[in-house]
Amino acid sequence: MSRFVGCRSLTVRDPMNDLSFPVLVMYPTDVPAEVVAMGPYALEVARNAPAHGGPFPFVVISHGGGGTPLGYRTLASHLAQSGYVVAMPEHPGDNRNDRSLTEAVENLERRPRHARLAVDAVCSDAELGPRLLGDDIAVIGHSMGGYTALALAGGQPWTGPGQRVAVTKDPRVKALVLMAPAACWFVPNDALKDVEAPVLLLVAEHDRIAPRWQGQLVLDLVPDPARVTFKVVENANHYSFLSPFPPQMRRPDFPPAIDRAGFDREAFHRRLERDVREFLDAALRRSPSSPPRRQPVPEGAGDAPAAVEPPHPGSSR
Helix, strand or coil: CCCCCEEEEEEEECCCCEEEEEEEEEEECCCCCCEEECCCCEEEEEEECCCCCEEEEEEEHHHHHHHHHHHHHHHHHHHHHCCEEEEEECCCCCCCCCCCCCCHHHHHHHHHHHHHHHHHHCCCCCCHHHEEEEEEEEEECCCCHHHHHHCCCCCCCEEEEEEECCCCCCCCEEEEEEEECCCCCCCCCCCCCCCCCCCCEEEEEECCCCCCCHHHHHHHHHCCCCHHEEEEEECCCCHHHCCCCHHCCCCCHHHHHHCCCCHHHHHHHHHHHHHHHHHHHHCCCCCCCCCCCCCCCCCCCCCCCCCCHHHHHHHHC
């Protein structure tokens, strides 16, 4: 385990939609960390420090609808300290500062594309790219991030009968961690037939935003349910998967910071960090020499974009 966590911010360009978006990257370093304020959060990181060691497995975290990458800062930091490179894109039009696309079909199309572009940016980075362990990646997603992960791994979302969402499978995805996934767009029986990666699937016992049936949908529709590790987190709600909030943010008028009586979010996240790391270690780390890196997935035309607005499962900050 690395002693310290490095942190950098990349700016990624999406020429198809003429926009740019930030990607926060955490990774192992030997530079001592300092307490750095990022918005209301305090992170122990070495900002812009050089990476140290390698090769490292690579993980992407996709945040929930209307959320922020910093909502998963403790999990990302733990993985980086454990020898992972972790990229956290802020999804344009569906984040805490800009929700202009949150209810739009374009959001369903763009989220997987932007996660893929974030992967391409890190793989081509002069410092981090050569330190990656081969070409395989894992995607961690919460709520709409779970949708993003499934679409990137080969899921075919639909917004209604005959209304397919234009997405492209990324063959580099070799493991998924889905936390309370928004899976309601994968209703047809063959919608997840091409999702072949192993899955750690976590659902909350008390979730009104992405209810348990959506997680069950994943278990029922993937081609090999034996590759899914399915867990129900007792007494948790939809927001319990977010990193614990600073005391000043734990207010009754801010639901993402509030848990049900008796639920210990700090203790749960210690278990979550361990469970996710052990799952990813089994899926991504290997003793043989790493395979050669494939080229970035091209921006294919895909299927015609959907033309109706999807049901929205709520937001996750």
